[in-house]
Amino acid sequence: MRNEPSLDTRAEMHRLMVTTRAIEIRLGEMFRDGQTRGPIHRCDGQEAVGVGATQALGDEDYVTTTHRGHHVYVGRGLEPRRIIAEIFGRATGYCGGRGGHMLVGDASRGMLGGNAIVGAGIPAATGMALSIKVRGDNRVAMTVFGDGAAQTGICHEAMNMAGLWKLPVVFLLENNRYGLTVPQSGQSATDHLVDRATGYGMPGTVVDGNDVGAVYAAAAEAIDRARKGEGPTLIEARTYRVEGFSTSDMGGYQDPDEVARWRARDPIALSAEGLRDALGDNLLARIEADARAAVDEAFKQALADPLPEFTLHAASAPYAGGPR
Numbered sequence: 001m002r003n004e005p006s007l008d009t010r011a012e013m014h015r016l017m018v019t020t021r022a023i024e025i026r027l028g029e030m031f032r033d034g035q036t037r038g039p040i041h042r043c044d045g046q047e048a049v050g051v052g053a054t055q056a057l058g059d060e061d062y063v064t065t066t067h068r069g070h071h072v073y074v075g076r077g078l079e080p081r082r083i084i085a086e087i088f089g090r091a092t093g094y095c096g097g098r099g100g101h102m103l104v105g106d107a108s109r110g111m112l113g114g115n116a117i118v119g120a121g122i123p124a125a126t127g128m129a130l131s132i133k134v135r136g137d138n139r140v141a142m143t144v145f146g147d148g149a150a151q152t153g154i155c156h157e158a159m160n161m162a163g164l165w166k167l168p169v170v171f172l173l174e175n176n177r178y179g180l181t182v183p184q185s186g187q188s189a190t191d192h193l194v195d196r197a198t199g200y201g202m203p204g205t206v207v208d209g210n211d212v213g214a215v216y217a218a219a220a221e222a223i224d225r226a227r228k229g230e231g232p233t234l235i236e237a238r239t240y241r242v243e244g245f246s247t248s249d250m251g252g253y254q255d256p257d258e259v260a261r262w263r264a265r266d267p268i269a270l271s272a273e274g275l276r277d278a279l280g281d282n283l284l285a286r287i288e289a290d291a292r293a294a295v296d297e298a299f300k301q302a303l304a305d306p307l308p309e310f311t312l313h314a315a316s317a318p319y320a321g322g323p324r
């Protein structure tokens, strides 16, 4: 297949998926122990989408993601310690501890942020693509967004503009079959969201979102097209949300058989199967163990990091010391 990842890239993507999963599992445990604040949107089972897509980008490219973006952050090469520090509001976090888990950004890596506003990353990346085109840069912008976000008006406007002006943007639709508690069938008249690409004059392709190599290859091809000035592409990566919408989800609305079927197609297990012959069991186990140990260490450091210092603006001085 064209643009197929090399063995090195596949091994690296495996490491990044295991890293992401270890972060998600630990966050789930800490939520159960009452050690987190606010909801956390886990991406277990969807790691191949964020990691495969971002690993195909060049160092100078841009990416935006959603409220469920830990796989995109890790895939883009952000440090687990600083991601975790941001989630726990520490001064060492990517946004100084003021953004939180949905809003991690690092401009130095072209990571233009997650977003708590559903769909908002789509026009942000499209705008970056317009600026790339106007400035004559050789960069590409990518936006990873959900099936729920695909139903917003701004998604239509951004795709229409991108198709019309042949902007260097890749629309990576992470179709995990649910928007909050609403299944795909309750969100849109078509089950084939990729068909919309035709209406915007861009190619559309469907890919197995649990196959990291397939996501990488599809993203690499779309990135190539965009860089050559041939315009945008819509990629629909089909995957499934195996955990609840967020840590505060009461659940009970997803078919347990369907969840079990998707859990059996775990992207990390599929990636391991594909690598076992080439790497051997020992090396594969070492890559996984090292990734998990690095995440443990990252949690230890991040949780020991200081909270940000808040200085009161002069106008707030009368409130110093809290409520009276």
Ligand SMILES: Cc1ncc(C[n+]2csc(CCOP(=O)(O)OP(=O)(O)O)c2C)c(N)n1
Residues within 6 Å of the ligand: 066, 067, 068, 116, 117, 118, 119, 145, 146, 147, 148, 149, 150, 176, 178, 179, 180, 241, 245
């Ligand atoms: C503009 C806007 N509308 C509604 C919400 C509430 N909301 C948060 S996430 C979500 C569902 C998003 O579904 P999808 O885009 O498929 O992402 P997923 O959670 O499946 O990753 C909704 C409706 C919001 N945050 N922003």
Ligand SMILES: [Mg+2]
Residues within 6 Å of the ligand: 146, 147, 148, 174, 175, 176, 177, 178, 179, 180
């Ligand atoms: Mg969804």
